[in-house]
Amino acid sequence: MKADMTVDAKGLSCPMPIVRAKKSIDSLNTGEIMELITTDPGSVKDFQSWVKQTKHELLEHKEEDGVYTFYVRKG
Amino acid sequence: MEPLLSLTLPMMRTQPSHFEQGGWMNNMSIPLITAEELRQRIKDGDSILILDVRNEEDYTDWKIEGGNVESVNIPYFEFLDDENAADDRLAENTEVITVCAKGGSSQYVAEILQNKGYKVKSLEGGMKAWSQVYDDTLVFKGNRMKLFQVIRPAKGCLSYLIASNGEGTVVDPGRHIDVYLEMAQRENVQITHILDSHVHADHISGGPALSEKTGAIYYINTSDLQGNPPFSYKPLEKTNHISFGDVEVEVLALQTPGHTPGSVSFLINKKFLLSGDTIFVGGLGRPDLGGKAQEWAEMLYKTVFNQIKNLPDDVLVLPAHYADISEINEHGIVGAQLGEIRSSNQAMQTKEQKAFTEIVSSAAATETPPNFETIVAINRGEKQVDEAEATELEIGPNRCAVHHHG
Numbered sequence: 001m002k003a004d005m006t007v008d009a010k011g012l013s014c015p016m017p018i019v020r021a022k023k024s025i026d027s028l029n030t031g032e033i034m035e036l037i038t039t040d041p042g043s044v045k046d047f048q049s050w051v052k053q054t055k056h057e058l059l060e061h062k063e064e065d066g067v068y069t070f071y072v073r074k075g
Numbered sequence: 076m077e078p079l080l081s082l083t084l085p086m087m088r089t090q091p092s093h094f095e096q097g098g099w100m101n102n103m104s105i106p107l108i109t110a111e112e113l114r115q116r117i118k119d120g121d122s123i124l125i126l127d128v129r130n131e132e133d134y135t136d137w138k139i140e141g142g143n144v145e146s147v148n149i150p151y152f153e154f155l156d157d158e159n160a161a162d163d164r165l166a167e168n169t170e171v172i173t174v175c176a177k178g179g180s181s182q183y184v185a186e187i188l189q190n191k192g193y194k195v196k197s198l199e200g201g202m203k204a205w206s207q208v209y210d211d212t213l214v215f216k217g218n219r220m221k222l223f224q225v226i227r228p229a230k231g232c233l234s235y236l237i238a239s240n241g242e243g244t245v246v247d248p249g250r251h252i253d254v255y256l257e258m259a260q261r262e263n264v265q266i267t268h269i270l271d272s273h274v275h276a277d278h279i280s281g282g283p284a285l286s287e288k289t290g291a292i293y294y295i296n297t298s299d300l301q302g303n304p305p306f307s308y309k310p311l312e313k314t315n316h317i318s319f320g321d322v323e324v325e326v327l328a329l330q331t332p333g334h335t336p337g338s339v340s341f342l343i344n345k346k347f348l349l350s351g352d353t354i355f356v357g358g359l360g361r362p363d364l365g366g367k368a369q370e371w372a373e374m375l376y377k378t379v380f381n382q383i384k385n386l387p388d389d390v391l392v393l394p395a396h397y398a399d400i401s402e403i404n405e406h407g408i409v410g411a412q413l414g415e416i417r418s419s420n421q422a423m424q425t426k427e428q429k430a431f432t433e434i435v436s437s438a439a440a441t442e443t444p445p446n447f448e449t450i451v452a453i454n455r456g457e458k459q460v461d462e463a464e465a466t467e468l469e470i471g472p473n474r475c476a477v478h479h480h481g
Contacts (some may be wrong), residue, residue, distance in 0.1 A: 015151050015180040015183045017184070042176050045133070046129075046152055049152065050150075050155070053156075054081050
């Protein structure tokens with residue numbers, strides 16, 4: 001999936017992956033897509049819960065060798 | 076309360092927070108409270124307001140409870156959009172203790188609250204640290220022995236040290252064996268016997284490690300182990316009597332299957348029934364963790380109506396778990412006389428075997444303890460893990476008791 005912006009939060013732990021994702025998505029235009037890459041398993045459920053309470057939309061998420069990637073469309 | 080800073084997003088603040096500088100983990104301005112200190116304050120009966128910033132699901136599963144603890148759950152990510160997210164739910168001038176999984180997000184929220192003028196502390200190490208806290212209480216002191224109950228509040232796990240004239244027996248120890256070594260030193264006893272009532276499914280046993288460290292004999296039921304474990308043990312099924320101390324203290328192994336096929340209870344001096352996970356203050360052990368709920372529930376029935384039947388009502392039942400903090404009595408002890416449990420427990424009054432089996436196995440078919448298959452494999456000696464993995468595996472709620480049994 002093609003993203004308009006990639007947030008690389010590998011190696012960071014809670015709450016930094018979501019803090020960075022929030023800042024980054026704020027700078028996008030509505031409809032644009034942000035990619036978040038994180039290695040913190042603890043932030044996976046939190047990130048999904050956070051997206052749910054915003055206007056943004058979680059398009060896809062996957063896990064590969066302990067690396068979690070999320071695609072979110074700005075709402 | 077008037078916020079000290081304008082209500083702007085973190086990146087737009089006039090004064091950059093430690094988060095923007097990337098050095099917030101070293102932020103010395105947020106006071107921390109250790110899990111030990113928090114446990115002591117709860118035990119002392121202090122009024123404590125906890126703001127748990129984990130997601131709702133994790134909070135519902137497992138949280139800090141007890142004493143005069145009031146807790147509020149607002150996930151940390153809600154503060155990203157609204158720094159005032161907690162204002163309606165926190166009283167002014169009350170100290171707030173923020174809690175998260177590992178201690179990072181709680182500091183983040185603590186910083187926001189502190190900037191708004193709240194008095195706040197963050198729990199160092201979060202629920203991970205809380206999961207490793209233990210505390211012991213004297214249950215009984217006689218001329219010949221002292222009996223201590225060790226509570227691990229985060230897991231609802233209970234273990235015991237019985238001290239008698241220089242010798243000590245530990246029952247169902249958790250894996251943080253220093254707890255028992257320190258108690259033994261305090262009570263001036265040498266640990267000589269270690270008893271596991273069964274192979275635990277929710278926490279890693281400290282039995283084999285404590286045995287190796289002290290040279291004490293480790294007892295467990297062979298049928299709960301599978302194959303040959305890498306540790307030495309004495310089989311409980313071949314042990315009717317254990318004595319220690321220079322005064323005779325009787326430890327009678329009662330075969331009480333049900334929770335696992337090899338579950339055993341220990342009757343001490345005919346007065347204390349250390350019941351493992353078979354009988355709890357508020358219910359019976361769940362029989363479904365071996366995938367044979369029906370069969371084990373029938374064994375539990377036989378236990379309740381045959382083996383336990385002849386024990387007098389004034390025997391004090393001291394289990395290996397509690398299911399709910401309401402089971403902790405005013406002395407800080409989880410225990411009840413067998414007579415009280417008999418009269419208040421629905422399943423124990425259900426003498427008709429089919430109905431009993433149905434009650435027990437249907438209530439048990441709920442969620443299993445986290446990682447229970449891996450934990451059982453470790454306790455059987457089939458798998459080894461390092462400290463970090465062990466901590467991760469044990470994080471989360473205890474779900475060993477059958478709930479809703481009244």
